Every structure is written in structure tokens, then in C-alpha cells.
Amino acid sequence: MLEAWLRPRRVVHAHCDLPCGVYDPAQARIEAESVKATQARYQNAEKFKTAGETVEDYRTRALAIKEQRADLVKEHLWVLWTDYFKPEHLEKYPQLHDLFWRATKEAGAAKKSQDPDQGQKLLDEIDEIGKIFWETKA
């Protein structure tokens, strides 16, 4: 992993409307990992909570944090969809619209689910998007 970090970095990828040309599906993925980790910790609240809080407190906080992280997943995916992808990409990957629609809906579903398997499904959909993203960059 360290090696991967040190390797000359990819010449990367837009995420504002200047546009600056820096985009990276890693942004959505990191937040989705946080969503899944939070679901897993919710399930083991007893183990993860600290001394100063009850299991109920811990779960309340987990829900509030997951709500925000899932919003960030949506945000990052929407930006990729609208700002990075161009008509020529859509031609080559006609599934793009549906893929983003399902992935952002899955991020919304993550707010209502405390099951890490749901979070994994979200990660899988982001990875499908990531695969296409990196192919267009190749």
C-alpha cells in the first residue's frame, strides 16, 4: 500500500465547474466505506461504544453520522455523473444513467439500513462506476 502511495501519482481528474479537471471516484468510495463501517459498528454497539455513552447514545450517533456520509456519497456521485461524463462516454456505456441512478438510490437506502451487506452493495455499485471511469481515462 505504501508503495502504491509513493508511485508517481496519476495525472488526475476535475470536480468543480471551473472545471479544474480533477475527478476521482475514490471520493464517493471513501464515504461509502464509512457508511458500511458505521453499519457494522451499529451492529456491535456494545463492543464499540466508549464508557461515557450508552448503547442507545452510540446508535443515535451512528445514525446521524451515517445520514451525513450517505449524503456525501450521493453528492460525489452526482458530481461525477453530471460534470465528468460526456455524451461520448454515454454512447460507449449506455448503462451510465441507470448505473448512477441505482447507486445514488442505494446511497439513500443506506440511511434506512443498518445492515453492512447493504453498504457492500453500495460499494459494489460504486466500483462498477469506478471501473468505467478508469476505462475512459485509460
Place this chain on the structure above:
Amino acid sequence: MLEAWLRPRRVVHAHCDLPCGVYDPAQARIEAESVKATQARYQNAEKFKTAGETVEDYRTRALAIKEQRADLVKEHLWVLWTDYFKPEHLEKYPQLHDLFWRATKEAGAAKKSQDPDQGQKLLDEIDEIGKIFWETKA
């Protein structure tokens, strides 16, 4: 790059105070890449601007966007510093405090500089932090 994306992902790294245990210096790095790209585009406003805006308009927008991206760099670095790193890390890497102080000050300086070399310096400092981060994960 595509291959790197597809490879079984690192089992990653906390960034909220649940804490969920998901941290990744890539978050700060992506924003810093955006800062540097914006500085470069500011320098070539004539070339990058679109038909509906003047060079002055384009630069105004570049400055406003850079201001926000630099803030995000600071934010992500501060979170890593306070939330991820523990006393045992500091013992092994006594330069940690200074490294983060300099990197966040450099992110502040990025708001005042339109020079991509300054942005590169910021990226280099983030990479120093990233190197340590991944060593602690090894």
C-alpha cells in the same frame, strides 16, 4: 490505473468521530490536486475560459473555487491529525505536529498564490504525510 482500481481494495481508514475507522489522505490530496490545477488554469485563463466569460470572469471564478478547495485540504488534514494519529504514532514520528502545521499553512498560502509550483509544494507535503500514514497502516 484501471487495474489498480479493480484490485481488492485496501480495508481502510476512519474519518468521523464515531469513529468509523475510515481515514485516507487521498481526500486531502484530491483537493490539493484541484488547487494546483486551478492555479495552472488561472495562468492560462485565455485558453481555458469559455466563450460566455471574460478572462477576468474566469480568474474571479478560479480564485473563489481555489479558496474553497484549499479550505477542504485544511479540513481533511486537520481531521487526520487530530482524529487518526495517536500518541504512539507521535513517538515514532516526532515530526508529525510540525509536518501538519506546515502543510495546513501551505494550504492557506495556496489561497494567496496563483503559482502551480506553490500547489506542487502543498502536494509534496501531503505526500510526506501520506507516506507516514501508510507506514502506520502497514
Place this chain on the structure above:
Amino acid sequence: MLEAWLRPRRVVHAHCDLPCGVYDPAQARIEAESVKATQARYQNAEKFKTAGETVEDYRTRALAIKEQRADLVKEHLWVLWTDYFKPEHLEKYPQLHDLFWRATKEAGAAKKSQDPDQGQKLLDEIDEIGKIFWETKA
């Protein structure tokens, strides 16, 4: 207009992921009206600016405000697309994905254009979405 306001209000329209069931394309439209009004004022900065600011100051502020309003347009449209519309709607309106893609791209373009005609185009696309939205509510 007053009458319209007083008339028994539509029992409307979800915009959070509870979900609360309250959605309304008016949210995107109001921000888009602000975008267009800002473009028009940018064109007549001399007339609209107040005594304490230069034409350049006024335009700088107009650009910064337009940037934010255009972001809000995107935000509200994305929420409608992902959260309100369901597969059965898509079946009846197969143009939905493309319509939202174009409208959010137009909102992004609004940041780079100082031409009120561009803002009008954005409003027209939002109205196309609004028309479908209200048909699904009928």
C-alpha cells in the same frame, strides 16, 4: 398571484430521505430564476451597483453568487431525480435521465455564462421536468 397563494395548497412532495414525501420543482426553479436575474444584472452592472462599490466589485459579487445559486439548482434537481422519481415513472417518461442530465449540465454551464438567454434555457429545461413532475402527481 395572491389568490394562487391563498388557494388550498397542494398536498405535496418529499425531499429528504426519511422520506417525508415533500418534493417540489419550485425549489430548483427559484434558484434558476436567481441565476438568470444575476446574469441580467451583470450585464447592467453600471445601473444596478450601489455607490459604495465599483462595477468590477459588483461583477465579482455577481459571479460568486451565481456560482452558489447554480450549485443549488443542481442540488435540487439531483434530489428530485434520485429521490422522487421511481422506475414506473421512468417507464412512462423514458427521457427522464437525459432530461435531468442536460438540465444539471446546463446549471453547470450557467456558472460560465453571463448571458440571460442561457439562464432562460436552464429555466426551460426545469419547466420540462416540472411538467412531468406535475403529471405524475395528477
Place this chain on the structure above:
Amino acid sequence: MLEAWLRPRRVVHAHCDLPCGVYDPAQARIEAESVKATQARYQNAEKFKTAGETVEDYRTRALAIKEQRADLVKEHLWVLWTDYFKPEHLEKYPQLHDLFWRATKEAGAAKKSQDPDQGQKLLDEIDEIGKIFWETKA
């Protein structure tokens, strides 16, 4: 409703300090509808919750969402009060200050109440403001 949407739109009303001249009490109203809908769903959590969450989870989320929506109501009302209304309006409607004070206090009270009747009271106060607003526009 559809017809209302299609009708030539009102030439509307400022909500930034450019100012762009676009104001509309609908912004506060939509958020207040969300507040009331959330209160109603809190009361019927058993029915509205999805399979992946407990009644307690659902209510926790409802409270967090209501907190934010009520804040947005306040925000939109404050902007109307300070930015749209002018001394000549106050002269004609001397109750304006008190009306806004009560309405924003009611929005604060909405955070502490799970009763949809309270949400309706908030909506009624916003409608009083809306009535005056549209009279000044007539």
C-alpha cells in the same frame, strides 16, 4: 396543478444580497411542509419505517431531519424579513416584525414538538406572511 405550473410564470423576487430580486415565501413553506410531514410520520413510525430499521432508528432519523428542516424554515424567513421587506412595507403592515418573530419562534418550537398540529400552526403563520408578501407584489 399542472396547468398552474405551465402558466406564464410570475416575474419573481430576490433572495441574495446582490440583490438579484428573487424572493418567494414558497421556500419557507416547502420546508415547513416537510416539518409537518415528518411529525406525522414520527407518530406513525411503525407504518412508515422500512424493514432494515427499528421504530427507534426511524424516530431518531425523523428528529435529526426535522431539526434541519426547521432550521431552513428559519433561514428562509429571516432572509425575507431582512432582505425583502422595506420600511414602506412596515408602515403599511406594522405587524410585520411580530409576525416574523412569532413564525421563526414557531419554527424553533417545531424541533421540540412531534405534533403535526404544531407544524400546521407554523404553516399558518407562514401563510400569513405569504399573504402580505403577495399583496406587496400585486
Place this chain on the structure above:
Amino acid sequence: MLEAWLRPRRVVHAHCDLPCGVYDPAQARIEAESVKATQARYQNAEKFKTAGETVEDYRTRALAIKEQRADLVKEHLWVLWTDYFKPEHLEKYPQLHDLFWRATKEAGAAKKSQDPDQGQKLLDEIDEIGKIFWETKA
């Protein structure tokens, strides 16, 4: 000043809707000081700017920052007005509504003015509010 800091702190004053009971007009004042300082620096851009930016760049950033600080002034004042002050205060200080209306309007005017005297006027109005606030606390 140091002494003032060290002195046993005032048993303070609400600013959320829990409510937690912590309110302090210092929050609005600090942001207003920033507004005035920014106006003064705008006037002396040549002197204050750093080597990596032009006078125009510096002023653009000053305007963007002032816009945000002025918004924070409004926000903090609105919270004080709606959340802290109660009917019994209004009875004793019937000028309260008008005072807050003028002060928040002045904060809006600060976005359009580059004159530190305007910023001082804003500070004076906040101080009038602060005086009343501390009398109600006495």
C-alpha cells in the same frame, strides 16, 4: 486583556434550539470586526497583498470573504433575536425588533460597501444590541 480572559468566566448564554442556554453577542461582533478589517484592507490592497497575487486578485478574495463574514453576522444576530429574546424583554425594550432589523440590513449593506466607516456603523449597531443583551443578563 489577559486578565479579563483569566477572570472567572461569566456563567453564560444559549445559541441552539435544544436550547443549551448559551448566547453571546460576541459571535456577531467578531465577524463584524472581520468585515470592517476586510474593508480596510481592500482600501490598502497594494500594501496588504502578498507577492503571489495581483491587487485585483486580492480584492476579489476580500469581496468573497466579506460576503461570507457578513452572512455570519446576520446569522448570529437572527439567532439572538429569535432564540434569546423573549416577550418580557420586548416589553422593556420596545426598540428590539427595529434594532435587529436595522443591524441585519446593515450587515447586508456591508457586502456592497468597501468603506470601513460602514463596517463601523455595523459594529455600533451590534454594540447597541450587546448593551441590551448584557442588561437583561445583569
Place this chain on the structure above:
Amino acid sequence: MLEAWLRPRRVVHAHCDLPCGVYDPAQARIEAESVKATQARYQNAEKFKTAGETVEDYRTRALAIKEQRADLVKEHLWVLWTDYFKPEHLEKYPQLHDLFWRATKEAGAAKKSQDPDQGQKLLDEIDEIGKIFWETKA
């Protein structure tokens, strides 16, 4: 207290990257007072809650609010650390880095603790920072 407010104000202290030169540890302190007050009210939820909410509702809201206030404490402290303090201050106060690290970690801990004594510890650490800050201003 009133007198302290009326006294000719300190010629104050930067908190943006213009920079405008206005900094004040009071910003972090006020939020930390809110954190502690919220912890105390959580402990006496029965007494502080209003009629329209259950003890559980009140505690859920207290946790969500405390989460945000603790974030603001961190934010204000990070800004002071990176933006206000200079190498010459560090030379004179070599404990600065550690002090800020501990204080921001304490703010993170405040999210997980419902004990007002923990909140007091956070206040004490902020006061240590405030003491140094005012000495550098003397």
C-alpha cells in the same frame, strides 16, 4: 459584565485567510460552553424537556446538537493553530502543538461523553490556549 461590554473594545484579531487579522479564542470557548451545557441538560433531560417530546427525543436532539457544537470547537481551534500562531510563538511556547492536539482530541471525546466534567476539561484546555493567545497579544 455590562461594563466589560461597553468598555472600548480590544483592537482585535484575524480568522480568515485574507487574512483579515481578526482572531479570538472566544469563538471556540462559546461553542465549548454549549457542549458542556448540553451534557448537563442530557443528565437532567426529564427536567429540561418540553411537553411535546419524550426524554428519549430530548436526548437524541442533545446528542445531535453536541456533535455539531464539538465540531465547531475543533474548527475554531484548528484555525487558531494554523492561521494565527507563527513560528516565533512556537519558539516561546513549545507546548503549543501538543496543547492544540490535546484540546481538539478532547473536543472529539466530547461527542462520546455525556459528562459535564468532560466538557469542563475541554473548557480548561481552551483556557490554557486563550491564556497564551492573550499573552502574545499583550
